[in-house]
Amino acid sequence: RNASNFMLLASKLASPIIHLSLFTCHSCLLEDKAAQSLLNKMIHTSLVNTTNQVEVLQRDPNSPLYSVKTFEELRLKDKLLKGVYDMGFNRPSKIQENALPMMLAEPPQNLIAQSQSGTGKTAAFVLAMLSHVDPTNKWTQCLCIAPTYELALQTGKVIEQMGKFYPEVKLAYAIRGNKLDRGAKLQEQIVIGTPGTVLDWCSKLKIINPKKISVFVLDEADVMIATQGHQDQSIRIQRMLPKECQMLLFSATFEDSVWKFAERVVPDPNIIKLKREEETLDTIKQYYVLCSDKEEKFTALCNIYGAITIAQAMIFCHTRRTAGWLAAELTKEGHVVALLSGEMTVEQRAAIIERFREGKEKVLVTTNVCSRGIDVEQVSVVINFDLPMDKDGNADNETYLHRIGRTGRFGKRGLAVNMIDSKHSMNILNQIEEHFNKKINKLDTDDLDEIEKISN
Numbered sequence: 001r002n003a004s005n006f007m008l009l010a011s012k013l014a015s016p017i018i019h020l021s022l023f024t025c026h027s028c029l030l031e032d033k034a035a036q037s038l039l040n041k042m043i044h045t046s047l048v049n050t051t052n053q054v055e056v057l058q059r060d061p062n063s064p065l066y067s068v069k070t071f072e073e074l075r076l077k078d079k080l081l082k083g084v085y086d087m088g089f090n091r092p093s094k095i096q097e098n099a100l101p102m103m104l105a106e107p108p109q110n111l112i113a114q115s116q117s118g119t120g121k122t123a124a125f126v127l128a129m130l131s132h133v134d135p136t137n138k139w140t141q142c143l144c145i146a147p148t149y150e151l152a153l154q155t156g157k158v159i160e161q162m163g164k165f166y167p168e169v170k171l172a173y174a175i176r177g178n179k180l181d182r183g184a185k186l187q188e189q190i191v192i193g194t195p196g197t198v199l200d201w202c203s204k205l206k207i208i209n210p211k212k213i214s215v216f217v218l219d220e221a222d223v224m225i226a227t228q229g230h231q232d233q234s235i236r237i238q239r240m241l242p243k244e245c246q247m248l249l250f251s252a253t254f255e256d257s258v259w260k261f262a263e264r265v266v267p268d269p270n271i272i273k274l275k276r277e278e279e280t281l282d283t284i285k286q287y288y289v290l291c292s293d294k295e296e297k298f299t300a301l302c303n304i305y306g307a308i309t310i311a312q313a314m315i316f317c318h319t320r321r322t323a324g325w326l327a328a329e330l331t332k333e334g335h336v337v338a339l340l341s342g343e344m345t346v347e348q349r350a351a352i353i354e355r356f357r358e359g360k361e362k363v364l365v366t367t368n369v370c371s372r373g374i375d376v377e378q379v380s381v382v383i384n385f386d387l388p389m390d391k392d393g394n395a396d397n398e399t400y401l402h403r404i405g406r407t408g409r410f411g412k413r414g415l416a417v418n419m420i421d422s423k424h425s426m427n428i429l430n431q432i433e434e435h436f437n438k439k440i441n442k443l444d445t446d447d448l449d450e451i452e453k454i455s456n
């Protein structure tokens with residue numbers, strides 16, 4: 001079987017709408033994390049910039065620290081450099097400045113790298129894999145594992161795109177549905193896949209010889225470890241690889257569990273970390289409105305819309321049902337509304353967020369579960385139609401901050417309005433005030449003059 005068969009199969013597998021309507025499933029952590037991750041990937045069509053500095057911990061602290069400011073400095077093959085520029089990259093991202101020289105060094109160095117979604121990790125390791133392969137050798141040399149089928153396809157696309165001018169290098173997808181015969185020898189130099197299938201191909205079916213692997217990439221480690229099975233499979237794959245194989249691990253977050261796992265699969269690592277920018281409430285004006293029920297909340301919302309000009313607003317509801325109801329009511333009032341709803345697929349969600357970002361809709365109504373982890377920075381008005389709370393009914397401060405907070409760089413002034421319709425929600429509001437040590441003022445939405453004032 002040749003590579004084009006694999007490509008064909010992969011694109012066939014990819015064509016039906018990706019079914020990951022997972023945000024409703026609170027118990028399946030992996031799927032929730034994987035869906036978030038996929039959404040972020042689809043939404044980040046350009047680099048997420050941060051002003052934070054990269055932290056680098058070298059295995060050998062005495063060796064000089066290399067960093068590059070241009071892709072030329074990396075002495076990449078012309079075909080690869082062409083691919084990089086063709087993707088519109090002008091210069092390495094912050095994380096790439098340090099990660100690329102480390103990954104391309106001779107002898108190869110192991111690396112653990114952590115930075116938030118959209119900072120250029122995928123592009124970095126794809127470039128490293130493409131640089132390392134020898135296309136004259138017709139066997140698998142680079143192995144990359146991702147936590148889900150969809151994430152594997154997404155990374156595969158980046159490999160195909162970056163390797164566009166380097167057609168001698170072939171790629172195979174080790175994902176469910178891609179059935180191969182036992183003992184068939186894979187000729188593709190790069191394999192991207194999920195842990196179960198990759199493990200099968202290496203051990204049971206023996207179509208990849210793990211001893212010939214020189215680069216092993218473990219992507220989205222934080223998502224990977226959310227399933228015990230994946231963690232074990234990844235470790236089993238890693239154990240089959242030769243000692244001198246370069247091991248690379250990437251993660252968007254770095255809690256203890258990720259770190260422990262990383263240390264097990266990446267011996268003697270260099271470590272690169274890029275801190276996420278902190279959000280603050282300093283530039284946000286916060287108010288609350290007292291109402292008796294959801295109809296009154298809706299009236300208050302309409303009054304606010306009547307009094308001030310709102311470029312774009314995000315409105316958060318607690319349940320999918322309220323979100324649906326509110327979107328319908330707003331539409332009746334003539335607003336152009338986008339609704340993110342729990343039963344949508346990840347692709348549908350990504351398309352809606354994308355349209356909203358482009359300004360095609362002015363109001364986005366969503367539940368928190370739907371929009372968790374997604375940044376829509378340009379929104380100046382956030383309405384908490386329902387306040388964020390955890391499963392015990394206490395204030396969810398972290399979510400509150402994420403909804404309305406701004407990073408220093410996007411320090412634009414914003415407005416947040418919290419709708420209160422019960423003792424319980426007032427209680428949550430008080431907890432939030434206390435937590436952030438910031439007073440939230442009352443707003444009388446029947447008084448148009450007062451509303452007008454808040455927009456100044």
Ligand SMILES: Nc1ncnc2c1ncn2[C@@H]1O[C@H](COP(=O)(O)OP(=O)(O)OP(=O)(O)O)[C@@H](O)[C@H]1O
Nearest residue numbers: 045046047089091092093117118119120121122123
């Ligand atoms: N050096 C660069 N210059 C310009 N754009 C870049 C550069 N590196 C990556 N990008 C683009 O920025 C976006 C995010 O990059 P990438 O997917 O590699 O980030 P990531 O950290 O792996 O995030 P995720 O885990 O969400 O995929 C992509 O659209 C990618 O094409």
